[in-house]
Every structure is written in structure tokens, then in C-alpha cells.
Amino acid sequence: THAFTRGRATPPREPLERPYLQQQYVSQRITHTDVTPLAALPPGVDRAEWLASNTVAFFKNINLFFSALSEFCTPSTCPTACGPGNTVYFWTDDHGRKLKCSAPLYFDYAMSYVQDLLTDEDVFPTKAGSVFPTGFIFLVQKVFLLFFRTLAHIYWSHYKEMLVLGLHPHLNTLFTHLTLFCRQHALLELEDTEPLQDLITALGQ
Numbered sequence: 298t299h300a301f302t303r304g305r306a307t308p309p310r311e312p313l314e315r316p317y318l319q320q321q322y323v324s325q326r327i328t329h330t331d332v333t334p335l336a337a338l339p340p341g342v343d344r345a346e347w348l349a350s351n352t353v354a355f356f357k358n359i360n361l362f363f364s365a366l367s368e369f370c371t372p373s374t375c376p377t378a379c380g381p382g383n384t385v386y387f388w389t390d391d392h393g394r395k396l397k398c399s400a401p402l403y404f405d406y407a408m409s410y411v412q413d414l415l416t417d418e419d420v421f422p423t424k425a426g427s428v429f430p431t432g433f434i435f436l437v438q439k440v441f442l443l444f445f446r447t448l449a450h451i452y453w454s455h456y457k458e459m460l461v462l463g464l465h466p467h468l469n470t471l472f473t474h475l476t477l478f479c480r481q482h483a484l485l486e487l488e489d490t491e492p493l494q495d496l497i498t499a500l501g502q
């Protein structure tokens with residue numbers, strides 16, 4: 298069973314209601330350097346180590362974005378955890394129960410889940426020469442799906458706040474880096490990225 302299932306709710310909004318696709322915003326990044334080389338495995342580096350260190354770095358950045366939004370993403374503004382096209386994300390608890398929960402609760406669960414993995418020495422060993430567990434890639438894929446959904450929710454539900462806070466160039470840069478990294482290391486399925494494929498294309502990937 299898939300831990301993070303999704304379903305459709307209310308009818309999708311019109312494309313015009315996707316301000317993140319507007320050219321004046323799409324063109325804004327904090328750097329115009331090609332970030333593709335940042336995603337590739339550097340020569341001589343162990344692939345698991347590279348995935349682990351990048352997972353930690355993305356986690357810190359995504360957490361910062363989500364904290365910046367904490368006063369705007371509440372159970373009343375976001376009663377469901379949704380992404381583009383009003384895709385609804387369900388959380389599956391430890392007992393396999395599917396929970397439809399508010400966005401802040403869903404992303405709290407998500408961030409705690411990732412935090413627990415990152416601090417588990419058996420999953421993300423930090424000591425030099427440690428062996429990564431079997432199934433490590435599978436866990437990394439789950440983590441990046443949660444990262445992707447967090448950014449998808451921000452683009453879909455909180456883009457106006459991003460503009461007000463002036464964080465949209467950072468968001469575009471982080472999203473570009475994340476999607477390139479996932480493609481480079483085959484971390485996400487096409488069906489996972491599909492809800493933001495229009496943005497991925499607009500950002501020039």
C-alpha cells in the first residue's frame with residue numbers, strides 16, 4: 298500500500314488562477330546560474346551519502362518556507378491538504394488508516410516523519426564509513442514526495458503570501474533545484490510531479 302495516497306475533490310480552478318505561471322514571476326529566481334550541476338553526483342562521492350546530505354539540506358530549506366507561512370496556513374484557511382488542481386493528500390497513520398486532515402496537520406506529520414528518519418542513526422547514519430540500510434532509496438523517495446507536496450501546496454494555496462513576503466524568487470529557485478535533483482536521481486514518479494508539470498515546463502526544465 299502507498300503511504301501517501303491522494304484523490305480528487307472539488308473541480309479544478311481555471312489556469313488563470315495559477316499566478317505562479319505568470320511570466321513576470323516565473324522569471325524571478327535568486328540566481329540565474331544553471332543549477333543542473335548542483336544536482337549531479339560529484340565524482341568520487343558515494344551516492345547514498347550524496348542523497349543523505351541533500352535530503353538534510355532540502356529539509357532545512359523547506360522547513361523554513363513552511364515556518365514562514367505558519368500564520369497563513371491554518372486549519373481554517375486550509376481545511377484539507379491540497380495541491381494543484383485541488384489534488385487532496387491523505388496521510389496514512391502507523392495503523393494504515395487514511396486520514397483526511399488539514400494542511401498544517403498533514404505537513405506537521407510530514408515534517409515530523411522526515412525529522413525522525415533524519416535523526417535515526419540506522420536510517421541516516423552520520424558517522425564516516427557507516428552503511429546505509431537496504432531500502433534507503435525507497436525512504437528517500439518517500440521523503441522527496443513529501444517535500445514536493447509541501448512546495449506544491451505552497452504554490453497552489455499560498456502563492457499570494459509568497460509574493461507579499463517577497464519569497465517567490467527563493468521558492469522558484471528551491472523548486473527548480475528540487476525537481477532537477479529528483480529527476481537526476483529518479484526520486485519521483487511522473488504522476489507525482491504531474492500536478493506542477495506546467496510550472497516545471499515554465500521554469501525551463
Ligand SMILES: [Zn+2]
Binds near residue numbers: 370401454455
Ligand atoms: Zn495551507
